[in-house]
Amino acid sequence: MxxxxxxxxxxxxxxxxxxxxxxxxxxxxxxxxxxxxxxxxxxxxxxxxxxxxxTKTDLVAAVIAEFMDQVAADAEAARDRVTAGAPALDEINAFLGRVIEASATNHAVKAAAHALGADTGAGADQRRAEAALATLIHQAQADGDVHPDVTVDDIYLLFNTAPTDQPQATRTRWLTLTLPGLTTSARTTDG
The missing domain is CATH 1.10.10 (Arc Repressor Mutant, subunit A)
Structure with a gap:
């Protein structure tokens, strides 16, 4: 042995x-x-x-995998705060802001990973993040704060469309304009 x-x-x-x-x-x-x-x-x-x-591809994949681990850990910490009584909508908003800012910093690294065809192997970390986000969303929906049709995929859609290549003020403005689309107070069920 x-x-x-x-x-x-x-x-x-x-x-x-x-x-x-x-x-x-x-x-x-x-x-x-x-x-x-x-x-x-x-x-x-x-x-x-x-x-x-x-190889450089291995290095870039490791940088992306490290980022995904950090995102998953952040989502799990937000979930734990909600479980302890924090408002779910506040945790979702804060999590989105943190991930968009971190993504802006890592924007070039993600572009390099794509250019090099790097396999980040981030599947397990992505599943961790998705599970924690699902809990956050379900709690915010139970609280009546998030629209019933919002899913984890919608959160990823927001991440993928965030202006991570723009200045911080633009990213903050984008988030301010976008977040109300998730909430029940911002739209009707017709959507």
Whole structure:
């Protein structure tokens, strides 16, 4: 029976530094950010970068997967606050704002992932986020605050149409204009 050793502390630190540097370099330079530049920005040798991520596609996929894990954790934390008594509509609004802002920061990384054909393997994290969002939506509907026909797919539609390539003030304005479409007070059942 073979036991798997936990990664060394320096390997974990290096991986985190590489992911942060990759996110920053790709955000600044797009998919053309070089592995050498990413390694330099992370303060690691190029060989260390390639040990963790054999290709740029692997690196970009890891950055996106990390982002999806953070989104899922955020959705679960919002769900837990609602379970503890926080208003579901407030949590939905705040969650949407946080994800849109984070998506704006990661806009170039997502474009690079698409350009490189990276498989993010984010299925499990996406399912976690969807389950937490479903709970938030159902509670807000039970509270009478969110229209009965709103679904998790509608939330993803909002994410996909958000102006993440625009300035922060524009994103905030877009969210202010869009959110009322989810609520019962903003539209009739005719929709």
């Amino acid at each position: 073979t036991q798997t050793r936990a990664p060394r502390a320096d390997a974990v630190r290096n991986r985190k530094k590489i992911l942060a540097a990759a996110r920053a370099q790709i955000t600044e330079r797009g998919p053309d950010a070089g592995m050498d530049e990413i390694a330099a920005a992370a303060g690691v040798a190029v060989g260390t970068l390639y040990r963790h991520f054999p």
